[in-house]
Amino acid sequence: MGGDWGDVCEEDRHTNAEALVHGARVMSVYVLGPTQRLWIITEADRSSTTLLLPEEY
Secondary structure: OOOOOEOOOHHHHHHHHHHHHHOOOEEEEEEEEOOEEEEEEEOOOOOOEEEEOHHHO
């Protein structure tokens, strides 16, 4: 909600900004350690947000 998308690349930041305008899915990434990341995905209709590790996708 605050536009903090964590450690996403510039292209994904742009995609997220567009998603807010057009109602698409938003994805955040946070580095948990040297080899582990956490993905946070909010669905387009904002009905749910899922936290998962990339290998769970």
